[in-house]
Amino acid sequence: MAGRTQGKASNSAFDYFLIILYTSTITILLFYLYDGLSFYFTPFIERAHHTDYRNLRPAGFRGHGFGIIGTAMLLLLFLYSARKRIAIFQNFGHVAKWLKIHIYFGLMGPLFIILHSTFKVNGLISVSFWSMIAVAMSGIWGKYLYLKIPHNMLGRALSFDEMSQKRILLDRHLKKRFNMPDKFITQIEQITQHRELETVSSLRILLDLIKNDLTRRSKLKKFADEYARTASLQEEEKRYLLQLIQTKGKMDSEAFFWNRIHSLFHYWHVIHKPFAYIMLLIMVVHVVVAILMGYTWL
Numbered sequence: 001m002a003g004r005t006q007g008k009a010s011n012s013a014f015d016y017f018l019i020i021l022y023t024s025t026i027t028i029l030l031f032y033l034y035d036g037l038s039f040y041f042t043p044f045i046e047r048a049h050h051t052d053y054r055n056l057r058p059a060g061f062r063g064h065g066f067g068i069i070g071t072a073m074l075l076l077l078f079l080y081s082a083r084k085r086i087a088i089f090q091n092f093g094h095v096a097k098w099l100k101i102h103i104y105f106g107l108m109g110p111l112f113i114i115l116h117s118t119f120k121v122n123g124l125i126s127v128s129f130w131s132m133i134a135v136a137m138s139g140i141w142g143k144y145l146y147l148k149i150p151h152n153m154l155g156r157a158l159s160f161d162e163m164s165q166k167r168i169l170l171d172r173h174l175k176k177r178f179n180m181p182d183k184f185i186t187q188i189e190q191i192t193q194h195r196e197l198e199t200v201s202s203l204r205i206l207l208d209l210i211k212n213d214l215t216r217r218s219k220l221k222k223f224a225d226e227y228a229r230t231a232s233l234q235e236e237e238k239r240y241l242l243q244l245i246q247t248k249g250k251m252d253s254e255a256f257f258w259n260r261i262h263s264l265f266h267y268w269h270v271i272h273k274p275f276a277y278i279m280l281l282i283m284v285v286h287v288v289v290a291i292l293m294g295y296t297w298l
Contacts, residue, residue, distance in 0.1 A: 014097055018104065025108050032062070032115060044120055058116055059290075064297045067116035071283060073109030074132065077102055077276070096151065099143075106139045128282035134275040142268045148209065148261045150254055160258055167251050174244055178231060188245060191219050192253040202267065205260045212253055220249045 033040070039052045047053055055062050080102035083089045110132050121129045150158040150166075158166075174180045192212060224245045228238040254261070 014100075018100055021104060022108075025104075029108075029111050029115070032066075036062075036115075040119055047118075056118060058118060059295045061297070063116055063118060064295070066112045068297060070109045070112030070116055071287060073105040073112065074279070074283065077105045077109070078280075095156075099146070103139060103143055106136055110136045124282060125286055128279050128286065131275045131279035131282070135272065135279055138268065138272045138275065142265070142272055145261060145265045145268055148254060148257065149265065150251070160255075163251065163255060163258075167248070167255060170244065170248050170251065174248070177244075178227075178233075178237075178241055180227070184227060188220070188223065188248055189252045191223065192216055192249045193256040202260065202264055205257065206264060209257060209261075216249050216253065217246060220245050 036052060036056050039047065039050050039056045042050050047057070054060050057063050058067060080098050083092065083098045084095065113129070113132060117125075117129065150163050152158060171185055174185065175182075221242060224238070224242040228241055233241060
């Protein structure tokens with residue numbers, strides 16, 4: 001129990017750290033965006049005459065600085081892959097925390113690169129730029145799918161049998177604590193499991209997952225309220241019932257979509273990784289050429 005409490009405290013502290021990190025980074029980005037707004041709104045053909053041109057252009061002091069920060073963040077993205085695949089790194093922190101930092105770099109790095117580019121992208125570098133955007137956007141999709149796969153406290157994905165066992169234990173607890181008959185257990189499952197979707201396309205499954213997330217809580221709350229009224233539960237018991245039903249609804253949904261989610265996650269890897277490597281390759285070429293041509297920061 002003490003270990004679990006300590007783990008929760010550690011996760012809470014890390015989440016607060018992330019909130020501060022995101023807030024401070026976004027604040028800095030917004031400040032510099034606002035400060036350079038006049039330059040960024042100037043037509044490309046007239047920018048060379050703008051008073052901030054030498055500072056904000058990609059080779060300028062601030063513009064180059066944005067590029068260095070953004071590039072560093074994009075390179076640090078690959079630490080997450082190293083943490084998962086290289087043995088010497090696998091004892092450093094929980095995978096879930098590494099993933100959160102990976103997502104931070106994946107979202108903030110492109111924003112610094114956009115400021116570095118001054119919203120002007122052409123030539124070969126445009127391939128790297130749009131690959132970077134594809135990596136960021138597909139990363140959001142990947143995070144959504146990742147959250148659909150149950151994990152333990154250490155970040156390891158649960159097997160279907162492990163998740164099924166957790167569902168069985170939860171059903172037993174609902175029956176014992178609230179005298180819930182099997183027919184009501186089945187009704188909860190019917191709210192989140194749609195048998196007509198078993199053979200539809202992956203895109204339709206993805207859309208239904210989103211729809212299910214948006215509507216599931218309200219449907220389950222309505223069910224919990226009706227059952228609490230029937231069972232004449234007190235307010236505290238009613239809140240606990242709602243918590244258990246929401247947990248069951250989420251687990252039932254994950255179980256129903258289990259195979260399709262893992263299939264979508266596989267397709268996500270097929271899309272995400274090539275864009276990441278294209279981005280990295282062209283970014284390295286861009287940096288090397290810039291240095292050889294004398295475009296250094298200081």
